[in-house]
Amino acid sequence: xxxxxxxxxxxxxxxxxxxxxxxxxxxxxxxxxxxxxxxxxxxxxxxxxxxxxxxxxxxxxxxxxxxxxxxxxxxxxxxxxxxxxxxxxxxxxxxxxxxxxxxxxxxxxxxxxxxxxxxxxxxxxxxxxxxxxxxxxxxxxxxxxxxxxxxxxxxxxxxxxxxxxxxxxxxxxxxxxxxxxxxxxxxxxxxxxxxxxxxxxxxxxxxxxxxxxxxxxxxxxxxxxxxxxxxxxxxxxxxxxxxxxxxxxxxxxxxxxxxxxxxxxxxxxxxxxxxxxxxxxxxxxxxxxxxxxxxxxxxxxxxxxxxxxxxxxxxxxxxxxxxxxxxxxxxxxxxxxxxxxxxxxxxxxxxxxxxxxxxxxxxxxxxxxxxxxxxxxxxxxxxxxxxxxxxxxxxxxxxxxxxxxxxxxxxxxxxxxxxxxxxxxxxxxxxxxxxxxxxxxxxxxxxxxxxxxxxxxxxxxxxxxxxxxxxxxxxxxxxxxxxxxxxxxxxxxxxxxxxxxxxxxxxxxxxxxxxxxxxxx
Amino acid sequence: xxxxxxxxxxxxxxxxxxxxxxxxxxxxxxxxxxxxxxxxxxxxxxxxxxxxxxxxxxxxxxxxxxxxxxxxxxxxxxxxxxxxxxxxxxxxxxxxxxxxxxxxxxxxxxxxxxxxxxxxxxxxxxxxxxxxxxxxxxxxxxxxxxxxxxxxxxxxxxxxxxxxxxxxxxxxxxxxxxxxxxxxxxxxxxxxxxxxxxxxxxxxxxxxxxxxxxxxxxxxxxxxxxxxxxxxxxxxxxxxxxxxxxxxxxxxxxxxxxxxxxxxxxxxxxxxxxxxxxxxxxxxxxxxxxxxxxxxxxxxxxxxxxxxxxxxxxxxxxxxxxxxxxxxxxxxxxxxxxxxxxxxxxxxxxxxxxxxxxxxxxxxxxxxxxxxxxxxxxxxxxxxxxxxxxxxxxxxxxxxxxxxxxxxxxxxxxxxxxxxxxxxxxxxxxxxxxxxxxxxxxxxxx
Numbered sequence: 025x026x027x028x029x030x031x032x033x034x035x036x037x038x039x040x041x042x043x044x045x046x047x048x049x050x051x052x053x054x055x056x057x058x059x060x061x062x063x064x065x066x067x068x069x070x071x072x073x074x075x076x077x078x079x080x081x082x083x084x085x086x087x088x089x090x091x092x093x094x095x096x097x098x099x100x101x102x103x104x105x106x107x108x109x110x111x112x113x114x115x116x117x118x119x120x121x122x123x124x125x126x127x128x129x130x131x132x133x134x135x136x137x138x139x140x141x142x143x144x145x146x147x148x149x150x151x152x153x154x155x156x157x158x159x160x161x162x163x164x165x166x167x168x169x170x171x172x173x174x175x176x177x178x179x180x181x182x183x184x185x186x187x188x189x190x191x192x193x194x195x196x197x198x199x200x201x202x203x204x205x206x207x208x209x210x211x212x213x214x215x216x217x218x219x220x221x222x223x224x225x226x227x228x229x230x231x232x233x234x235x236x237x238x239x240x241x242x243x244x245x246x247x248x249x250x251x252x253x254x255x256x257x258x259x260x261x262x263x264x265x266x267x268x269x270x271x272x273x274x275x276x277x278x279x280x281x282x283x284x285x286x287x288x289x290x291x292x293x294x295x296x297x298x299x300x301x302x303x304x305x306x307x308x309x310x311x312x313x314x315x316x317x318x319x320x321x322x323x324x325x326x327x328x329x330x331x332x333x334x335x336x337x338x339x340x341x342x343x344x345x346x347x348x349x350x351x352x353x354x355x356x357x358x359x360x361x362x363x364x365x366x367x368x369x370x371x372x373x374x375x376x377x378x379x380x381x382x383x384x385x386x387x388x389x390x391x392x393x394x395x396x397x398x399x400x401x402x403x404x405x406x407x408x409x410x411x412x413x414x415x416x417x418x419x420x421x422x423x424x425x426x427x428x429x430x431x432x433x434x435x436x437x438x439x440x441x442x443x444x445x446x447x448x449x450x451x452x453x454x455x456x457x458x459x460x461x462x463x464x465x466x467x468x469x470x471x472x473x474x475x476x477x478x479x480x481x482x483x484x485x486x487x488x489x490x491x492x493x494x495x496x497x498x499x500x501x502x503x504x505x506x507x508x509x510x511x512x513x514x515x516x517x518x519x520x521x522x523x524x525x526x527x528x529x530x531x532x533x534x535x536x537x538x539x540x541x542x543x544x545x
Numbered sequence: 546x547x548x549x550x551x552x553x554x555x556x557x558x559x560x561x562x563x564x565x566x567x568x569x570x571x572x573x574x575x576x577x578x579x580x581x582x583x584x585x586x587x588x589x590x591x592x593x594x595x596x597x598x599x600x601x602x603x604x605x606x607x608x609x610x611x612x613x614x615x616x617x618x619x620x621x622x623x624x625x626x627x628x629x630x631x632x633x634x635x636x637x638x639x640x641x642x643x644x645x646x647x648x649x650x651x652x653x654x655x656x657x658x659x660x661x662x663x664x665x666x667x668x669x670x671x672x673x674x675x676x677x678x679x680x681x682x683x684x685x686x687x688x689x690x691x692x693x694x695x696x697x698x699x700x701x702x703x704x705x706x707x708x709x710x711x712x713x714x715x716x717x718x719x720x721x722x723x724x725x726x727x728x729x730x731x732x733x734x735x736x737x738x739x740x741x742x743x744x745x746x747x748x749x750x751x752x753x754x755x756x757x758x759x760x761x762x763x764x765x766x767x768x769x770x771x772x773x774x775x776x777x778x779x780x781x782x783x784x785x786x787x788x789x790x791x792x793x794x795x796x797x798x799x800x801x802x803x804x805x806x807x808x809x810x811x812x813x814x815x816x817x818x819x820x821x822x823x824x825x826x827x828x829x830x831x832x833x834x835x836x837x838x839x840x841x842x843x844x845x846x847x848x849x850x851x852x853x854x855x856x857x858x859x860x861x862x863x864x865x866x867x868x869x870x871x872x873x874x875x876x877x878x879x880x881x882x883x884x885x886x887x888x889x890x891x892x893x894x895x896x897x898x899x900x901x902x903x904x905x906x907x908x909x910x911x912x913x914x915x916x917x918x919x920x921x922x923x924x925x926x927x928x929x930x931x932x933x934x935x936x937x938x939x940x941x942x943x944x945x946x947x948x949x950x951x952x953x954x955x956x957x958x959x960x961x962x963x964x965x966x967x968x969x970x971x972x973x974x975x976x977x978x979x980x981x982x983x984x985x986x987x988x989x990x991x
Contacts, residue, residue, distance in 0.1 A: 053663075055660070061888070064884070067890070071901070077923065082786075088887050088891060089888070090888060091887065108642065108647070120643055128597065133812075137605055140611050140811055142623065145615075145947050149942060153607050155603055179679060180869065215858040222867075228861075297581055323676070325816030327816075356954070377679065377682050380815070381814065395548065397588050399583070402581075404549060406568045431565070431571045433572075463643075487551065487559060521847040526648075526849050534838040535662055535837050536663040
């Protein structure tokens with residue numbers, strides 16, 4: 025504690041003796057408050073047996089610290105209070121889709137019939153779970169207008185991998201895997217797109233978007249050739265715009281013997297309004313944690329099922345869902361060659377994960393779908409688009425839009441030109457939003473726009489909530505214009521931490537706690 | 546619709562502010578004719594009561610592990626999760642937060658990730674761990690790819706004791722990335738002589754193995770290192786860290802694991818969490834998110850995501866992995882449960898698991914015709930029965946017992962393994978469960 029008794033009290037900016045600020049309480053690491061002997065779990069004594077660990081028995085200490093239950097609960101509650109969350113306010117991260125997470129979904133996922141079943145228990149003891157997977161599949165195929173789906177990918181990027189492997193498998197089956205080595209990726213794409221393509225040994229050929237922020241058929245035709253395997257296109261794209269020429273692009277790709285992979289991160293804008301299958305998409309992942317509201321959980325777990333066109337459907341990975349009589353079963357192994365290898369017969373490309381995918385997310389997403397229904401899903405898409413456009417309309421006079429004033433989909437993109445001459449950056453603007461009680465929007469993405477600020481309100485926000493948010497951003501934009509630099513440069517002031525030194529973290533990485541004596545060496 | 550705040554008047558007022566006469570006008574970029582009127586094949590919205598009824602109906606058609614004597618393992622284990630764990634992970638501030646991209650208002654997530662990374666490094670006996678991967682199987686595949694980057698080689702050697710789903714994940718990704726995989730034949734015993742050579746990037750071994758057996762891998766680490774290859778140790782039962790020598794202490798270069806056993810339910814296979822740990826010298830070749838310590842402008846300690854120049858959102862096609870997430874909430878459950886256990890609790894939990902498995906193995910081995918195949922094990926072992934394992938397991942269901950996983954389910958078409966059943970016990974296995982199993986097995990085999 026600091027000795028401050030001799031100084032005059034500096035009012036609201038004065039440090040406290042504890043470092044705490046009322047409800048904001050400083051909390052040490054568990055290793056600094058726990059001990060090797062404290063335990064918050066009472067276990068019965070083990071029965072006496074002769075050890076069968078042999079020479080493998082652990083003799084060394086681990087170094088873990090334990091807490092009693094009240095201490096552990098308080099520790100993690102205090103940590104939680106340092107987080108912003110959707111439940112406490114609008115979380116307008118563009119491209120991330122932070123919508124409300126209904127608590128019914130949590131309750132359903134925790135039913136013992138879903139939460140307490142083992143992936144390898146006999147299939148006749150999990151009929152309801154497999155049927156739930158089949159029902160989810162049916163919703164996904166119907167909403168997208170695609171004939172097949174692979175549920176197992178664990179996240180969006182994993183879904184991309186699934187879709188792109190299916191494309192490679194299809195090319196192998198055509199004998200063209202060695203010659204078609206190029207994947208077209210617009211420069212506005214998520215970083216996962218080129219990373220996924222590169223992981224599979226594809227060469228990434230960038231395609232520039234037009235001045236209007238969308239990809240034009242001419243640019244695609246120019247990049248197309250016999251060496252192209254596929255194009256990865258996000259629709260609606262990362263600038264918040266529907267790709268108006270996507271159907272022509274799909275047709276051009278198909279004519280050239282290539283496939284269209286659609287990054288479905290933004291499917292929540294069009295679910296119930298447009299079917300990607302009608303646009304000519306061959307594979308698309310669906311982030312259940314975006315469109316279908318499974319919680320983001322501070323960074324996961326996600327789920328990224330992939331829908332396939334007729335051309336790619338046979339190559340979907342294991343496990344497969346199969347209807348036998350009126351019962352659904354999981355097919356866990358590749359069908360034997362003798363089972364018939366005619367066109368359209370399953371030729372799974374392999375396995376992407378142990379077991380069957382994110383069942384806990386499937387039950388949450390299915391609960392969401394049944395709650396919303398087809399009409400509610402459509403209304404949610406419309407409200408998401410309405411909310412984004414409302415923000416656009418209310419901020420267009422004080423912030424700047426890179427592609428002119430035109431309708432957007434579920435997210436609205438601004439650039440930093442309205443900050444020109446203020447000496448302030450997008451980051452400064454974002455950090456000042458924190459002091460106003462808001463989580464910032466996505467910043468510096470997409471990369472194609474200078475100082476990008478991508479705002480996605482989602483359908484969960486009321487008009488009242490949007491009006492508060494808009495008022496705060498208007499206030500900040502005007503303050504920036506009027507030269508209130510200090511408000512921004514010092515922000516955030518009222519968060520649990522001031523701006524953190526990320527350069528230091530990367531230059532001198534400290535990635536774990538170590539006991540004091542060890543750090544000295 | 547209970548989840549949508551707007552009423553008709555809100556929507557009208559907002560459209561007016563936008564200057565648009567209809568919502569469909571905002572969808573003008575959609576190609577003509579492709580805007581849907583609706584999807585009549587799907588049902589309309591439903592009340593909470595109706596949805597709860599539908600889902601409960603599906604759930605009722607499954608047999609939860611907690612309702613029967615239950616012995617299945619093979620990469621997913623039925624353990625007890627303290628009530629406070631599930632309560633804490635459902636706090637809004639954890640459950641409904643995003644990836645901590647704005648660290649000043651995400652210190653809660655970042656600090657527990659730092660604790661998680663420390664716990665995983667300690668458990669595995671490694672220097673450094675990441676903020677988690679999707680699950681154990683994908684972590685294993687990422688480890689193989691990392692070894693390829695470190696060694697600049699492309700051939701992985703897999704032990705036949707590796708979970709076949711893990712092997713399949715590695716084989717799938719390797720095939721489509723044009724990397725080579727040499728997989729030894731499945732079985733409780735493995736012989737690596739002559740398989741590891743100067744082209745080998747890594748040797749992947751599972752501890753405990755998929756059949757439950759445990760053996761010292763120190764000599765294998767030396768064999769791998771002598772050829773310039775890395776040793777990757779895979780663990781599917783994280784509780785075993787409390788009883789067994791750590792991968793790091795035996796010379797592993799990368800340790801990966803399925804972390805489900807700590808803090809997370811069975812959930813029919815997911816979501817789970819992958820643990821990933823390695824040596825300091827390889828940290829810049831690691832996949833996945835990393836949380837690091839730093840200070841803020843006022844000099845206070847704080848945490849941020851760091852070393853992101855390895856990652857896809859910065860490096861795009863040059864990234865170490867395409868992964869864009871971790872298994873956040875599952876890693877939180879792991880961290881809280883591990884904090885409740887502490888050193889003393891984890892070691893005791895491991896002792897209880899081992900004791901229950903030994904008791905069970907001894908009881909089952911007394912059933913006429915049953916042979917224990919794995920003499921050394923932690924909490925999972927393999928028995929051979931005179932009848933095919935799949936038939937035995939199926940017949941046991943009729944006796945109200947889920948008796949384990951038949952090897953034929955994991956290794957189809959491998960006649961040598963047809964008589965094997967892989968059996969797991971945990972702290973939840975009671976003496977009554979044990980008795981029920983032995984009686985039922987004796988009946989099924991008679």
